[in-house]
Amino acid sequence: MNRELQLDQQSLVSAWQERLPALMEDGDSFSVQGDAADPSSLLVHFNAAGRQAYSLDFRCTYVDSREVAVSLIDAEEAGRQTDERSDAVQLLAQRYTRQIHECAQALQDLTNP
Structure with a gap:
């Protein structure tokens, strides 16, 4: 069975922009x-x-229509490169990685029809 992603990138971006806010914590923002x-x-x-003003960038790649x-x-911290191994960054990275996976799962009705 072919599980290749059939959705075009722009539709995917729009779907993520609609769904991700519901999974985020108060005050956090994203693009x-x-x-x-x-x-x-x-x-x-x-x-x-x-107050720390951390920002993190992730790449989310669809391995197939169901898995990312x-x-x-x-x-970065306050606009400057920061140590990705610090506890604060690791905690944020874990939280955001979980939110990305939750969002991908929530969109399976679109990506894996």
Whole structure:
């Protein structure tokens, strides 16, 4: 059975922009855009609420119509590069990775009809 993603990238971006806010914590913000280098990938940018002003960038790649691979690309604190291994960044990365997986799961009615 072919489980290849059938949805075009722009439709996917729109669906993510609609669904992701419901999964986020108060005060956090995000943006989603297509990855120009890969039509099956999205770039998700999170801004964490709080005084530290962390922002994290992820690549979310559809392995097939049901599964995504998530990788942390970049972490910044107050606009400057920060250590991705710090506890604060790791906690945020885990939370956002979980939210990305939850969003992908919530959109399976679109991606895996």
